[in-house]
Amino acid sequence: MQKIITIVGARPQFIKAATLSRQFQKLGIEELIVHTGQHFDANMSEVFFQEMEIPKPTYQLEIHGLTHGAMTGRMLEGIENILINEKPDGVLVYGDTNSTLAGALAAAKLHIPVIHIEAGLRSFNMAMPEEINRILTDRISDYLFCPTDTAIQNLEREGFKNFQTKILKNGDVMQDAAIYYAEKAEKKSNILSKLNLPTFILATIHRQENTDSPENLRNIIKGLNEINLQIPVIVPIHPRTRNILSLQNIQPEFNLIDPVGYFDMIMLLKKCELVITDSGGVQKEAFFFEKYCITLREQTEWVELVKNGFNMLTGSNPEKLNAAFEFFKTKKSDFSINLYGKGLAAENAANEILKF
Ligand code: UDP
DSSP: OOEEEEEEOSHHHHHHHHHHHHHHHHHTOEEEEEEOOSSOSGGGTHHHHHHTTOOOOSEEOOOOSSOHHHHHHHHHHHHHHHHHHHOOSEEEEETTSHHHHHHHHHHHHTTOOEEEESTTOOOSOTTSHHHHHHHHHHHHOSEEEESSHHHHHHHHHTTGGGSSOEEEEOOOHHHHHHHHHHHHHHHHOOHHHHHOOSSOEEEEOOOHHHHTOHHHHHHHHHHHHHHHTTSOEEEEOOHHHHHHHHHTTOOOSSEEEOOOOHHHHHHHHHHOSOEEEOOHHHHHHHHHTTOOEEESSSOOSOHHHHHTTSEEEOTTOHHHHHHHHHHHHHOOOOOOOOSSOSSOHHHHHHHHHHHO
């Protein structure tokens, strides 16, 4: 393939796309980026393009703030128009957002090959919008790049061997990003001196199952408030979570800061004592930077982290959260096991894409 259209829209996709864009430039593959607009605040979008030197999107659809159906529908229409005009050799989608599904569906209906990076992941919780997006995107993709053996096994269990789909294991592009940008972050970020805390816990909360349930959200905040009495908890707060906290009149006693750029996030991950999150990507990043992670969910796609003792699932239960915190306080592990590749996932994928 010589001409690729990449569809991005949400924060984790900018980070993932940065790794492949760099490889495409090296290989001389033409890439046009479509930004659907799902995340649009400067600190949720623009900062990543700047810091990570991602090429400016050729198309900005500016679609956000709608219900899932309306958002996906409008993206589908917008992306279809672009694909008809641009006639790419392939469409590249990342992860599990509405932008992922809209991009894959628009391309598949036009018989343009779809490449899915981070394919095969499953939480087995169909109440998650992300799970629906993952399953449907995988099914209509032509090339599935899987980060882990578990992801490949998930696809095999769903019968993908019977489909005309190419399944490849390339490693995890987020591992590539963590390795590539860690040194730059050391030089460019000043978040640690701004915070000026000798020790802290890093937490993030944005998953719909937590933010849209007042009970879950109250429980999580209660658990974090308790932990904060022992070690300061820092939360770069997602705009949606901030709005809901305010609407529900929930007042955290820990430190809320605005969402940070990737360089600041890397430094927070490097220096924190522990990570508490409901994010998919942050669970892995905790591991990349050798930190234990408590996951505020009942399931995770990244099962190998739990299996190897690096991650514990507590859901939103404050007692379980506290017990996990106490457990990890004294635990010492060797984090050198290779779970996600060695930072070559984007290079592996780009080399394959060139051959398609
Ligand atoms: N992230 C960031 N700044 C923040 C919070 C998260 O740069 O304030 C990064 C984080 O390091 C990870 C990605 O955003 O690379 C994860 O995105 P998010 O948690 O929004 O989505 P998920 O991974 O759950 O799909």
